[in-house]
Amino acid sequence: MDPCHEHEHCIDEALRQGEEICRSSGQRFTDIRRKVLQLVWRSHKPAKAYDILEQLAEDETGAAKPPTVYRALEFLQDNGLVHRLSSLNAFIGCTHPGKQHQCYFLICRICGDVSECCSSALTRSLQNAAAQSGFTVESSCVEISGRCSRCSENPA
Amino acid sequence: MDPCHEHEHCIDEALRQGEEICRSSGQRFTDIRRKVLQLVWRSHKPAKAYDILEQLAEDETGAAKPPTVYRALEFLQDNGLVHRLSSLNAFIGCTHPGKQHQCYFLICRICGDVSECCSSALTRSLQNAAAQSGFTVESSCVEISGRCSRCSENPA
DNA sequence: TGAAAAGATGTTATAACATAACATCTTCGC
DNA sequence: GCGAAGATGTTATGTTATAACATCTTTTCA
Ligand SMILES: [Zn+2]
Ligand SMILES: [Zn+2]
Ligand SMILES: [Zn+2]
Ligand SMILES: [Zn+2]
Numbered sequence: 001m002d003p004c005h006e007h008e009h010c011i012d013e014a015l016r017q018g019e020e021i022c023r024s025s026g027q028r029f030t031d032i033r034r035k036v037l038q039l040v041w042r043s044h045k046p047a048k049a050y051d052i053l054e055q056l057a058e059d060e061t062g063a064a065k066p067p068t069v070y071r072a073l074e075f076l077q078d079n080g081l082v083h084r085l086s087s088l089n090a091f092i093g094c095t096h097p098g099k100q101h102q103c104y105f106l107i108c109r110i111c112g113d114v115s116e117c118c119s120s121a122l123t124r125s126l127q128n129a130a131a132q133s134g135f136t137v138e139s140s141c142v143e144i145s146g147r148c149s150r151c152s153e154n155p156a
Numbered sequence: 157m158d159p160c161h162e163h164e165h166c167i168d169e170a171l172r173q174g175e176e177i178c179r180s181s182g183q184r185f186t187d188i189r190r191k192v193l194q195l196v197w198r199s200h201k202p203a204k205a206y207d208i209l210e211q212l213a214e215d216e217t218g219a220a221k222p223p224t225v226y227r228a229l230e231f232l233q234d235n236g237l238v239h240r241l242s243s244l245n246a247f248i249g250c251t252h253p254g255k256q257h258q259c260y261f262l263i264c265r266i267c268g269d270v271s272e273c274c275s276s277a278l279t280r281s282l283q284n285a286a287a288q289s290g291f292t293v294e295s296s297c298v299e300i301s302g303r304c305s306r307c308s309e310n311p312a
Numbered sequence: 313t314g315a316a317a318a319g320a321t322g323t324t325a326t327a328a329c330a331t332a333a334c335a336t337c338t339t340c341g342c
Numbered sequence: 343g344c345g346a347a348g349a350t351g352t353t354a355t356g357t358t359a360t361a362a363c364a365t366c367t368t369t370t371c372a
Binding site: 086087104106108109115117119121122124125126128129130132133134135136137138139140141142143144145146147148149152 | 264271282286288292295299302304
């Protein structure tokens with residue numbers, strides 16, 4: 001289901017990174033933030049805010065409400081731990097938090113998995129293209145839909 | 157306000173293109189579709205569906221409802237006459253409909269103007285980046301935020 | 313011409329996504 | 343402990359988008 005062999009490792013690593021980033025920046029990695037990050041990392045598929053909300057309710061006694069989840073997601077985004085995919089209204093865990101990066105996303109239309117990549121060539125290309133219009137890039141949203149390699153090999 | 161000298165030309169041209177594309181593909185360029193296209197083209201800033209809805213209400217006797225606007229927008233998108241900007245939940249007129257194209261958008265954070273561009277270099281870059289992961293691109297969403305040339309020259 | 317079919321729009325209701333505003337609780341530094 | 347800052351709870355509502363079904367309009371073609 002997941003493109004990794006041991007997805008537990010992905011989750012553990014993500015939580016460790018959350019811990020570390022908060023510690024080193026003097027912020028709190030609260031229980032809710034941890035749980036939301038964990039839920040975002042349940043798979044390599046994008047997580048929807050309201051699904052996270054539901055799953056929180058299953059675990060918790062008191063059901064969380066939307067602001068709780070959106071606040072946690074915002075915190076995680078601000079700290080580079082998750083990314084928002086505009087084209088899907090969904091969130092995905094960052095595979096290399098901490099590093100400053102312009103990244104792009106490969107979204108498989110078949111299996112739904114998303115992978116995050118960085119390409120300095122692509123970044124340069126984007127800067128160049130913008131520069132030709134005299135445009136200064138501040139941030140970019142690059143979301144590519146198609147077929148991942150596994151789904152290309154095994155056409156359903 | 158608009159980056160073009162005579163924005164009426166932009167509008168006229170867009171409507172002409174709509175007419176032409178529908179004619180040649182045997183579809184109907186109905187009154188609503190025309191009006192929505194016209195409203196999307198009111199400026200070079202992204203148009204929100206519910207704003208279009210409001211503006212339709214001002215013109216019309218019977219106020220339109222959301223599905224009417226969304227249907228028209230979907231039709232216009234399917235026919236390459238408008239694009240949806242995922243990062244803004246908004247729509248923008250296509251500057252060169254008819255041509256198959258992978259395009260990207262430069263969104264000025266200051267003035268709000270959006271310009272649509274094509275760059276074969278960027279397209280290639282994107283394909284290459286995806287190919288390195290064995291990914292086959294079907295469609296892409298490239299939305300770049302920053303400062304347009306005019307807003308860089310005249311810092312407010 | 314005048315039904316049947318296809319296409320478009322109207323209408324109602326609701327789903328899905330997101331935030332404002334204010335109350336309360338928790339943590340931390342002192 | 344106490345006050346300030348930070349985090350979460352709570353209520354309400356704003357914003358974006360679609361499902362489902364009714365009606366109307368246009369086209370087709372017998
Ligand atoms: Zn994994
Ligand atoms: Zn990342
Ligand atoms: Zn113009
Ligand atoms: Zn500008």
